[in-house]
Amino acid sequence: MTPIELTRNRLVKATLRARWPQFVIRAIALAGFLFAILSGFIGTPVGNHNFSIVFVWIVWWALLMLIVVPFLGRGWCAICPIPMPGEWLQNGALLKPCGKGFSLNRKWPKRFRNIWMQNIAFTLLALFSAVVLTQPSVTGVVLLLFLVIALVTSLIFERRAFCRYLCPVGGFIGLYSQVAPVEVRVKDPAVCAVHTEKSCYTGSKDGYGCPWLVYPGTLTKNINCGLCMECLRTCTQDNVAFNLRSFGADLKQSNGRKLDEAFKAFIMLGAALIYSAVMLGPWGALKSAAYSIGTPQWLVYALTLLGLIYVVLPGTFLIAVALGRAVSQSKETLKKSFIAFAYALVPLGLMAWIAFSLSFVFASLSYLWPALSDPLGAGWNLFGTAHVAWQPYLMSIVPFLQAGVLIGGLLWACVTARRIAAEKHQERNVILHALPVMGFCFVITAGLMGLLIG
Amino acid sequence: MKAERFALFFVIVLVIGIPLAAVLARSNSDAIEIHGQMADNGGWTPSDLKAQVGQPLHLRLTSDDVMHGFAVGQSAAPALDVLPGQWTTTTLVFNQPGKYTFYCTRWCGPNHWRMRGTIEVTGAASETITTTPPLYVTLNLDLDALHPSDVVPGEKPSAARGAALGVKIDRAGEIDRTQSPAQLWQALKAAPETAPLSDQQIWDLIALTYRARTTPEQLAEGRQLYQQNCAACHGETGKGDGVVAPSLKKTPMPGMTMTGHETVAPIDFTDAQNMLGASDAILEGKILRGGMGTGMPYWGPIFTTEQIQSLVDYLWTFQFDQ
Numbered sequence: 001m002t003p004i005e006l007t008r009n010r011l012v013k014a015t016l017r018a019r020w021p022q023f024v025i026r027a028i029a030l031a032g033f034l035f036a037i038l039s040g041f042i043g044t045p046v047g048n049h050n051f052s053i054v055f056v057w058i059v060w061w062a063l064l065m066l067i068v069v070p071f072l073g074r075g076w077c078a079i080c081p082i083p084m085p086g087e088w089l090q091n092g093a094l095l096k097p098c099g100k101g102f103s104l105n106r107k108w109p110k111r112f113r114n115i116w117m118q119n120i121a122f123t124l125l126a127l128f129s130a131v132v133l134t135q136p137s138v139t140g141v142v143l144l145l146f147l148v149i150a151l152v153t154s155l156i157f158e159r160r161a162f163c164r165y166l167c168p169v170g171g172f173i174g175l176y177s178q179v180a181p182v183e184v185r186v187k188d189p190a191v192c193a194v195h196t197e198k199s200c201y202t203g204s205k206d207g208y209g210c211p212w213l214v215y216p217g218t219l220t221k222n223i224n225c226g227l228c229m230e231c232l233r234t235c236t237q238d239n240v241a242f243n244l245r246s247f248g249a250d251l252k253q254s255n256g257r258k259l260d261e262a263f264k265a266f267i268m269l270g271a272a273l274i275y276s277a278v279m280l281g282p283w284g285a286l287k288s289a290a291y292s293i294g295t296p297q298w299l300v301y302a303l304t305l306l307g308l309i310y311v312v313l314p315g316t317f318l319i320a321v322a323l324g325r326a327v328s329q330s331k332e333t334l335k336k337s338f339i340a341f342a343y344a345l346v347p348l349g350l351m352a353w354i355a356f357s358l359s360f361v362f363a364s365l366s367y368l369w370p371a372l373s374d375p376l377g378a379g380w381n382l383f384g385t386a387h388v389a390w391q392p393y394l395m396s397i398v399p400f401l402q403a404g405v406l407i408g409g410l411l412w413a414c415v416t417a418r419r420i421a422a423e424k425h426q427e428r429n430v431i432l433h434a435l436p437v438m439g440f441c442f443v444i445t446a447g448l449m450g451l452l453i454g
Numbered sequence: 455m456k457a458e459r460f461a462l463f464f465v466i467v468l469v470i471g472i473p474l475a476a477v478l479a480r481s482n483s484d485a486i487e488i489h490g491q492m493a494d495n496g497g498w499t500p501s502d503l504k505a506q507v508g509q510p511l512h513l514r515l516t517s518d519d520v521m522h523g524f525a526v527g528q529s530a531a532p533a534l535d536v537l538p539g540q541w542t543t544t545t546l547v548f549n550q551p552g553k554y555t556f557y558c559t560r561w562c563g564p565n566h567w568r569m570r571g572t573i574e575v576t577g578a579a580s581e582t583i584t585t586t587p588p589l590y591v592t593l594n595l596d597l598d599a600l601h602p603s604d605v606v607p608g609e610k611p612s613a614a615r616g617a618a619l620g621v622k623i624d625r626a627g628e629i630d631r632t633q634s635p636a637q638l639w640q641a642l643k644a645a646p647e648t649a650p651l652s653d654q655q656i657w658d659l660i661a662l663t664y665r666a667r668t669t670p671e672q673l674a675e676g677r678q679l680y681q682q683n684c685a686a687c688h689g690e691t692g693k694g695d696g697v698v699a700p701s702l703k704k705t706p707m708p709g710m711t712m713t714g715h716e717t718v719a720p721i722d723f724t725d726a727q728n729m730l731g732a733s734d735a736i737l738e739g740k741i742l743r744g745g746m747g748t749g750m751p752y753w754g755p756i757f758t759t760e761q762i763q764s765l766v767d768y769l770w771t772f773q774f775d776q
Contacts, residue, residue: 023461031468038473042480045518049539094461370539378480379514379541387540 003183003243007232016229016242019095022079030081033143035375040140044377048367048390050136051375056143057133059368062361064173065353073177077170078227082146083163086154087211097208105158108165108213114260118171119267123309125168126271127302130278130290160211163226175264176350177222178250178343183243184216184225184232191239192217200231200240207233216240221250223261251343251416254423259335262342263314265349269444270309272352276451280359317342320436324421328433332424341437344417348441351409352448355402359452363392399453406452410445414438485512485543490522490536490558493565498556500571507577511546522569523559527756533559548575550583555755561686564701567751589631590739597739598746603636603731607657612775616662619655621648631734635660635773639730661774668767673776676768679761683753692723692772702749717749723772730773737766 007013015021032055039051047053068075092100125132125142132138146167153162163170186192192200200216203209207230210216214224216231231240277283278290289297321338324330330337369385380386414434421434489499495518505511515524517538525533526546534542536558548554558569590597633641642648642656651659681690687702689695702717723729741762744752757765 024464027461027465027468030465031472034469035473035476038477042477044516044539046539093458094465095458098458376476376480377516377539379516380479 001246001249003185003241003245003249005187005241005243006182007240007242012242013232017233019233022229023095025079026081026084029079030084033081033147037140037143037147039376040136040138040143042376043136045136046377047134047136048364049370049374049377050139051371051377052136052139052143053134054364054367054371056139058361058364062357062365065357066361069173069176069180070350070354071180072182072227073180073222074170074173074225074227075180075182076173077163078229080163080170082167083150083154083160085147086151086162087160089151090154090159091208097203097205103154103158104156106156108157108161112165114258115165115171115174115264116260117165118168119260119264121166121168122171122264122267122271123306126267126274126309127305128293129275130287131293133279134291159209159213160226161213164212164224171264172268174223175261175268175346176353177225179248179347179350180222181245181247181249182227183222183245183249184227184229185219185241185243186216187239187241189217191237195237195239197236199234199236203230204234204236207231209234220253221256223250248347248412248416251346252419254340254420257339257343259339262339263310265342265345266313266317267309268349269345269352270305270313272349272356273444273447273451274305274308276356276359276448280356281451314338317345317437317440320440324433324436327435328421328425328429330424330429330433337433340420340423341417341434344413344420344434344437344441347416348409348413348444351405351412352444355405355409355448355452358398358402358405362394362398365393366391402452403449406445406448410441413441417441485514488513488515488524488571490515490517490524490562490569491519492563493568494563495519497569498558498571502571503556503573505546505548505573505575507548507551507575507580509547509577511548511573513544513546515542515544516540520562521560522562525557525559526573527555527557528758529554535560546573548573549580551575551577551579553755557756559682561697564698566686566698567683588738588742589735590742593632593735595735595739597736597743601634601728601731601733601736603634603727603729605636605639605653606726606730608654610775611654611657611661611773613658613661613665614775615655616658616660619651619659621651621659631738634733634736635664635730635770637733638663664767664770664774665776668764672764672767673771675761676764676766679757679765680768683756684765687720687750688723689720692769694720694722696720718745720750723769726773729769734763734766737769738762741765 007016036052036056040053043050043052064076088094090101090103090105092098092102128138132142149166150162153166154160192198195217197204198215198217199209201209201214210231211228212224212226216225216235219225229242232242278286285297286301289295289301292298318334318338321341322334324341325332325334325337332340366388367390369383369388373383373386374380375382417434417437418430421430421437425433486500486503488503491497491499503511503513515534515536517536517540520538522536523533524536524542524544525531531546534544536542552575554573554575556571556573558566560566562569589595630638638660639656642651642659643653648656648659680688685696686698687694687696689699699720702719721728740750741757742752742754744750744754753762
């Protein structure tokens with residue numbers, strides 16, 4: 001599908017270029033974020049009644065994984081409140097640039113210009129997730145840490161270094177944003193090539209240089225584009241467009257594949273498997289181990305999680321890739337094949353997370369009503385919904401949705417794997433090369449089916 | 455510049471104003487907030503309240519973990535459910551000064567029984583109440599001494615079979631509360647009017663006397679109290695196999711020194727040798743005072759004298775068929 005330039009529409013373009021809509025949404029999000037921290041600390045310690053748990057881990061998560069990431073990619077990053085205080089200090093302004101910002105504006109160290117730090121940050125969060133997701137005070141601490149680390153990073157390093165290199169959430173959103181049907185791209189790279197000012201990267205009076213440290217002129221994937229629309233505001237050549245495109249368009253690109261991103265795919269897939277087992281499975285001992293931080297049982301759980309996402313899954317996948325490479329007599333190096341085929345796990349992983357999220361989102365969504373009426377657990381009844389009893393929604397159709405999503409993810413992953421194999425092979429060897437990877441995807445899907453649907 | 459200032463104002467109102475207003479609104483209540491948590495995590499907070507005779511004491515209760523219940527000991531007021539994350543309000547008025555115990559009425563965890571607090575009520579008494587010390591104190595009984603029965607029945611004694619014997623004994627309906635069933639059996643065995651009966655028939659006769667001294671209402675009350683407060687450890691059938699029994703330690707070995715911090719396996723009320731050597735006074739004392747270092751809680755501040763008697767009557771049903 002040829003991308004459709006949505007910014008051709010004047011209203012769309014004006015709305016995306018305008019600062020106020022984005023500013024207001026972000027300010028509201030920041031207020032909600034701070035309220036969630038406050039609620040985590042002074043609200044009821046009962047997770048399913050606490051605003052922070054209900055809004056962050058149920059409502060926000062549902063919106064993020066079921067709607068925003070699949071359809072808008074990094075749409076959340078465009079309105080994320082976490083980097084706002086740091087950005088404001090950095091810019092010295094809430095809206096347009098004024099040139100009076102405060103930051104050391106150091107360059108991010110070269111060796112860390114990848115998403116390994118995000119991988120590690122996500123893994124750390126995953127290790128403690130059973131507690132983080134259920135205990136409001138711990139959620140409060142984690143959210144506060146996000147805010148403080150983002151602020152400090154902004155005061156030391158240039159632009160949104162936190163978002164680009166540290167944020168554990170931004171890491172996986174970026175990976176999965178490759179499947180989203182929207183993108184910011186330049187209309188004509190040749191125009192950029194001769195445009196000496198590069199105001200999209202350096203900034204202008206109308207906007208900031210790309211906060212995500214990306215030069216839009218060479219942007220070919222969504223991974224590092226935060227959809228902040230600054231380039232749309234600063235481009236003096238009217239050469240930046242916001243496009244509607246086919247799902248998974250970035251996965252068709254053979255350039256720019258990286259090992260850190262490949263590992264992110266394994267981390268996310270492994271985390272989906274582990275979470276499904278811990279949070280939805282019937283194994284009490286496993287739940288207890290995940291909760292009992294610091295105990296020998298938790299250590300075993302942590303080592304299992306680490307082993308699965310950093311050794312077992314990549315190791316098995318490597319064997320599958322090597323097998324395909326051998327039978328298809330591929331000349332590509334094993335490392336390159338491994339990295340390339342890992343991108344087939346992007347749609348599989350996203351669908352796994354959607355299926356996992358479906359399990360608890362509809363089951364827990366009714367906790368929203370009491371939390372709305374009594375966000376601080378003070379006995380209020382602001383909207384008359386404080387005593388609405390828990391009730392799972394759509395539970396009769398959720399398993400079918402999950403099955404459809406998982407099967408869709410498997411098919412999508414297989415198609416992607418076949419396409420990746422086709423980049424280097426004649427038709428005869430394509431299937432041979434991709435088949436073991438498809439088998440890997442099938443086994444993962446079957447495992448998730450068993451864990452989520454039973 | 456104007457836009458920048460407006461944006462700043464907007465942010466301040468939104469980001470600081472709303473949370474601040476919420477916090478201020480939250481603290482606007484004159485009732486005492488009581489948070490319940492499982493005993494291992496702190497129990498009731500606060501756990502020591504003060505009140506004045508005749509003055510209402512407004513309470514707002516919530517649970518920070520699982521479902522709890524709230525009741526004040528030796529009070530006729532029904533227990534309240536205290537639900538996680540929700541608030542329950544109640545107002546208490548005390549007519550007599552003293553130290554009252556409030557406690558959890560739901561099995562919330564292995565140490566549920568320790569989830570208690572006190573309300574110290576001061577002021578002038580509206581009437582003079584005289585109390586008598588319990589029997590185990592008057593008789594100076596050693597509640598912790600073993601009291602095995604020398605004789606046990608071959609099968610569970612039955613009041614119905616006892617009634618069928620058609621034998622009348624003087625003691626029926628007025629059992630000495632200091633006497634154990636085993637002692638009563640010995641006395642009946644030696645008495646001329648019951649001496650011809652077989653050992654089992656004497657036990658059946660004893661079952662009849664224990665039934666005769668109580669009423670179905672008392673037994674129903676005792677059963678309810680038992681199920682609410684005792685069955686978690688001692689089990690629904692009295693075998694000492696309640697849901698939390700596995701978390702309690704085994705029966706102490708002879709010679710083992712109890713430090714007061716241990717727990718021991720709950721008593722098996724169906725064990726004839728142990729039970730038939732105990733008297734009402736001993737059972738009442740155990741309930742009132744607790745197990746002293748065994749994990750058995752004290753119920754003195756919770757149950758009324760009548761409730762304890764009903765409970766004791768019900769305990770005998772584990773030995774005697776009705």
